[in-house]
Amino acid sequence: MKKNITILLVGLSLVVVFGIYYYSSKKDSSSKKQDTKVTTEQNTQEKKETEKQIDNYKKEKDEKREKQKIEDERIEKENREAVKKATANGNIPQEYKEALKKAQHYSHYMYRSKKWIYYQLSSTNKDELVNGDGFSKEAAQYAVDNLNVDFKEQAVKKIDGYKNFDLKQIRDFMIDVELFSEEETEYAIKHLKK
Structure with a gap:
């Protein structure tokens, strides 16, 4: 009988230990999901703020x-x-x-x-x-x-040196640094030889 009680106590102890483990892992999982949700919301908010900027x-x-x-x-x-x-x-x-x-x-x-x-x-x-x-x-x-001089053609010649760059970068560079007009820049982009 003493042996059966010992086995029963050991069994109950194991059930309690596994129960605690199961509950804490579920809690951790729930906490991780909550953390992920908060992080996702923060990222979404940061993205909106960045887009606004x-x-x-x-x-x-x-x-x-x-x-x-x-x-x-x-x-x-x-x-x-x-x-x-x-x-x-x-x-x-x-x-x-x-x-x-x-x-x-x-x-x-x-x-x-x-x-x-x-x-x-x-x-x-x-x-x-x-x-x-x-x-x-x-x-x-x-x-x-x-x-x-046809300055649209000048823009085409000038832009040729930047053809490996992103079009937005090219556009900004041609307007802000090279000082071509938007019209000349758009013409050059249309005639860009890749």
Whole structure:
């Protein structure tokens, strides 16, 4: 009888131990599911926040581009009026001729955009572009206005060097760094040779 009680107690002990083990593993599993659910919700929230930040960045970038475009058009108009006055008598100032020659070099050998050439010609070493040419803004405007260049084709030639990059990266680079217009960039992307 003592032996049967011992076996019964051992059996009950095993049942209790396995019961505790089973309950704790189920609890751990439930806890893990809860942790996974919380982590998934956090990831979803973080993803939404990141997407919102990206959308805000894109919006700010587009707004900045639009403001810059309006400012560039205003400056271009002022420069054209000044060029018109300076060349009204038919004489083209030497500075204008030199700026045009330099602009031809940038377009022919470097496939640069109109805006890039303008900034390069009119910038000095104190400005953003290193080693700017330092021509007057009017001379730079005269030069880019008198280039016999199809800037869409310039964009096609320039973009060829970036064909291994992601299209979004190419687009941003062509607009923000190479300073091609959106229209010129889209044309170049359509004609990109892969």
